[in-house]
Amino acid sequence: MLTLLSENRSFAGIHRRYRHESAVLDCAMTLAVYLPPQALSGETVPALYWLSGLTCTDENVMQKAGAHRLAASLGLALIAPDTSPRGPEVPGDPDGAWDFGHGAGFYLNASEVPWARHYRMHDYVVEELPALLERELPLNGRRGVSGHSMGGHGALVCALRNPGFYRSVSAFAPISHPSRCPWGEKAFSRYLGPDRSRWSAWDACDLMASAPERLPLLVDQGLDDPFLESQLRPDDLEEAARAAGHPLQLRRQSGYDHSYFFIASFIDDHLRHHAAALLPQG
């Protein structure tokens, strides 16, 4: 059951923040939904799930991406889950770091103690949350997924692991190859344990080879992103897609960094990419 926290009229649609008790994560979760005007007048609409990056909450994309304008015009709902389980009962990074634990769930199901009890963001994002929202809101069950950085990784992995569940996928500056970058190695070694063979099930570059579905993938990457080489590794994604014959449009954007100014600059292209798969073509 969703408890309404706040709502704001936006581009003739409505932005809402909700709280609910997540059985999968075993804690209370906050999320945000943008419903376009079409959803307020009796129609059901498709939903684009946006998975945010390290340290973010539901608020970043809703406030900073400038996505409501075109979502309203197209008739797309936007769904922004939080980036991890939260709360005093949820263990965070033992050193208080921002790249693990709270705000850093990495959209996987943890197998290791003490993380496995709460850190099940994959099942939350792909199972519990869509089921809840499609029951309670005017959504038609057509879904796309996108995200930024850690959430770009999440979008790729959720789509690659769940053929048929999404009709479209894209990402901004995704952590493309988490098994081979410091952020991913830190998170995977704790959430999944030291056996690297178990990491492949959560790594887009590894999943791509045997993916049973090949949704066309749109990725934007800023070339002035400070995390480009060390953490994001778009070349690895490009090589994995080439080897697998996976359709990938990787756009290297000169001068852009890792911020929401970069996302806002290209969000409309992503919304149109999703709308082409999610909406009836006129």
Place this chain on the structure above:
Amino acid sequence: MLTLLSENRSFAGIHRRYRHESAVLDCAMTLAVYLPPQALSGETVPALYWLSGLTCTDENVMQKAGAHRLAASLGLALIAPDTSPRGPEVPGDPDGAWDFGHGAGFYLNASEVPWARHYRMHDYVVEELPALLERELPLNGRRGVSGHSMGGHGALVCALRNPGFYRSVSAFAPISHPSRCPWGEKAFSRYLGPDRSRWSAWDACDLMASAPERLPLLVDQGLDDPFLESQLRPDDLEEAARAAGHPLQLRRQSGYDHSYFFIASFIDDHLRHHAAALLPQG
């Protein structure tokens, strides 16, 4: 002299934060500038000054208004000053409140001790800052002014007091009649002293009667704004404009509140309103 703090590519233009020593305010100030792509290729461009509301800094409008997209397309620079003098040497509200002092400069020149030394936001916004920016950045000296809430009041008052200085003016949910609302009465009685006859020089409703210039004024006001009746008083502005024969388009927007979701929903209309006065018509 401007010291660059950060920059982000945005919609093929650039968002920059600067710091400088303000002689008028007698403290260091941070501000943000958005330069559209045209300004990066040798042209000079007009500037829209955005005056933010209570508690805000330069960051709110740049991150949340979704204004870069159309500003880039039109070729408009956006300038976002801070909302007050800041720093340990600048006295704030004695009770630590958010509606006076730091973040609450009200775009006036204070006359009373201890405020008069630093709180001179009118002269900063209308004199020091444009002179500095037009010297150091590719701006052509054509200026518009807009703002939100306290900054909407600021936009109206700066335009009404300085005929010829701006070519266009608009506001979102302005504090229209500060002499007659709790926020304004608190601020004016401290910055300007108890003699209410001295408040009129900083009150749009009072200035309108004798304004020597009648720039057409666009105002948007959400009807679900929690501050509508007590603080903003758009009916007073409408009555003052009617009495003075001042051209006012006051749009009452059903369902909208006081947030940046409201601003984002209508910012494009305001940018076009300013562009019509600031740009050569094609």
